[in-house]
Amino acid sequence: MANADQGKNEQVGLDSARARVRMKVPSVAERVAEELRYQLAEGFLVPGAKLTEATIAEDLGVSRNTVREAFAELAGERLLLRQPNKGVFVATLEAGDIHDVYTVRRAIEVSSIRAGGSPDRIAAVRAAVEEGKRAAVANDNEGLGSANQHFHGAIVGLAESNRLNTIMAQILAEMRLYFHKATMNAHFYSDWLKENEHICSALEAGELERAGDLLLAYLNRSEQQQTAIHGE
Amino acid sequence: MANADQGKNEQVGLDSARARVRMKVPSVAERVAEELRYQLAEGFLVPGAKLTEATIAEDLGVSRNTVREAFAELAGERLLLRQPNKGVFVATLEAGDIHDVYTVRRAIEVSSIRAGGSPDRIAAVRAAVEEGKRAAVANDNEGLGSANQHFHGAIVGLAESNRLNTIMAQILAEMRLYFHKATMNAHFYSDWLKENEHICSALEAGELERAGDLLLAYLNRSEQQQTAIHGE
DNA sequence: TTCGCTGGATTGTTCAACGATCCAGCGATC
DNA sequence: GATCGCTGGATCGTTGAACAATCCAGCGAA
Structure with a gap:
């Protein structure tokens, strides 16, 4: 997300850039995703680890639904793997x-x-x-x-x-x-x-x-x- | 999502394929996303159109939160554009x-x-x-x-x-x-x-x-x- | 050992609520 | 007449609680 914006600002003209800046107010879900991305990059969360919705929600002081949205985003980026009814896990390296x-x-x-x-x-x-x-x-x-x-x-x-x-x-x-x-x-x-x-x-x-x-x-x-x- | 699974089944071996099939029970959010994808591809939803959470939720008979998740998925695929506090819109073709x-x-x-x-x-x-x-x-x-x-x-x-x-x-x-x-x-x-x-x-x-x-x-x-x- | 059951934990989904934000309209002021 | 500021309505963002569905580990019976 941060990357997308960065790329956009680089490419668009000045007018639309000004229009798009729009005061950076990252939604809560985005901030949760950002925090998790950070912990993933830093190795704080190792591949295969299970992330429980309720736990993360409590740790970060946000609602479970919000954590859920952040999970969806990170799953779309292949950083997390969602297994229905089992939970989300830090992505692991599969064969190939x-x-x-x-x-x-x-x-x-x-x-x-x-x-x-x-x-x-x-x-x-x-x-x-x-x-x-x-x-x-x-x-x-x-x-x-x-x-x-x-x-x-x-x-x-x-x-x-x-x-x-x-x-x-x-x-x-x-x-x-x-x-x-x-x-x-x-x-x-x-x-x-x-x-x-x-x-x-x-x-x-x-x-x-x-x-x-x-x-x-x-x-x-x-x-x-x-x-x-x-x-x- | 359907595409990802298709690709996966093609590439993995038989054992893991069997392990991964796991009875196709697409979550409600996924089915909503699929329905919207269909309507987008079919031209039923034209670029620039606004999608109101409550409306879609009622039309499809699901909760607003579920629609929200589907929106997040489609926004990640660049099919929808999310504008904070304004709503989600069908993606439009920008310059470039x-x-x-x-x-x-x-x-x-x-x-x-x-x-x-x-x-x-x-x-x-x-x-x-x-x-x-x-x-x-x-x-x-x-x-x-x-x-x-x-x-x-x-x-x-x-x-x-x-x-x-x-x-x-x-x-x-x-x-x-x-x-x-x-x-x-x-x-x-x-x-x-x-x-x-x-x-x-x-x-x-x-x-x-x-x-x-x-x-x-x-x-x-x-x-x-x-x-x-x-x-x- | 295997099978089947049961209980607990976690996820999937819904619902209701409230504050925040945006937008259109409308009136006041210059 | 145009600009400014306000206000109300609509929608989004987020929360908290609730309940059903599902999975898993453990335990007992065959």
Whole structure:
């Protein structure tokens, strides 16, 4: 939701942007969803955990119906799994899900980078690369993770498509949930730091085909690594 | 939702399929959503129309809260637009939305066809082509529309990705809503009937690059046509 | 061991209520 | 005559309570 708005504000003209701002008054259900998204991303809620409506409602001091609406939203984003009459659970990685996620990423990331983008969008990609470098010298493991996500988000951002942006945001949220910090040791980041640099350079040089090929190769290798770590 | 389940059943093994079927007991909220989806696709609810919670609740004989849940689901699919404290409205085509939709289609359709697919998936594409031909000789305008949607759905189906399938299903639902039969006259279908045939032939012949190029060209032209018809 | 029952817990759904917000209309003021 | 501010009605947002439906674990009987 936050991502959708962000994308919208970036793309619409000034007038409609002003009309759309409309004082940010996130509904209670949205704030509950946001809180849960945060806890999911932070690893506070681990995959498979059961979320009881009444408990969450009491913890957050809202009504059960409101929690229910938040659950519906997160279930639509594949972060929660609703099992009728049993409850909602934090989504777990099923067989084939890793491949599935990477199939989507290959489709939209490669397509976006192959179409190029405006100078400021390319600058955003470059900014993410630099952000990663800074995190590396600072030994900021957490920062490295976000930087990488920003990098791939910026790549999809090249297409300037609201829909692609929200799709990518959801995929990234899923990855934050599944491939949590625990599995992300420093050596894991070593490769793609320079790799991102290469991709970004090719993009800046206008060598879109090569950039796409590099990105595709990275995604294939990344899928392989993740598959090796987690069960098939 | 129906699409997600369909995709799931296709991909999972027999055991888990049996475990997942679990007697189809769609919740009331889901049935409401399904009914609204139907009315949207059928053009019974036109873009911009306002949907009042109380009215829908009474019409369908369900509670307002249940309608609310259905609204949330459809809003997540971009079929409805929720404006806080004002109501929910059937989504309307904003500036840039046509381009946005086709950007997504280019990404996932071209990517799917370029990766090829198993023989039965290719057979599904062929089946959609034949379905279109039959509808043509029968002068079934409505059937032509569905056949084309089935064709492009089958193309994405090549990738055998649950996520891509649901994304595509949502996009197709949006197109049903926006580009309704009214705008779809017979001459509109004339081109792509043989075009689909060409694409399918190339796919069957294993000429994936050429199939991708043909598909891409079609999508570009289709976007141009739609943009010409509706406002930019 | 297996089967069937039972009780408790949780979800699914409904209903009624109240405050918050928006919108149209209407009158007052300049 | 146009603008401003108010007011009332309609609708949404949220809550709390209630009850039926469903699931699950445990227990006893065959």
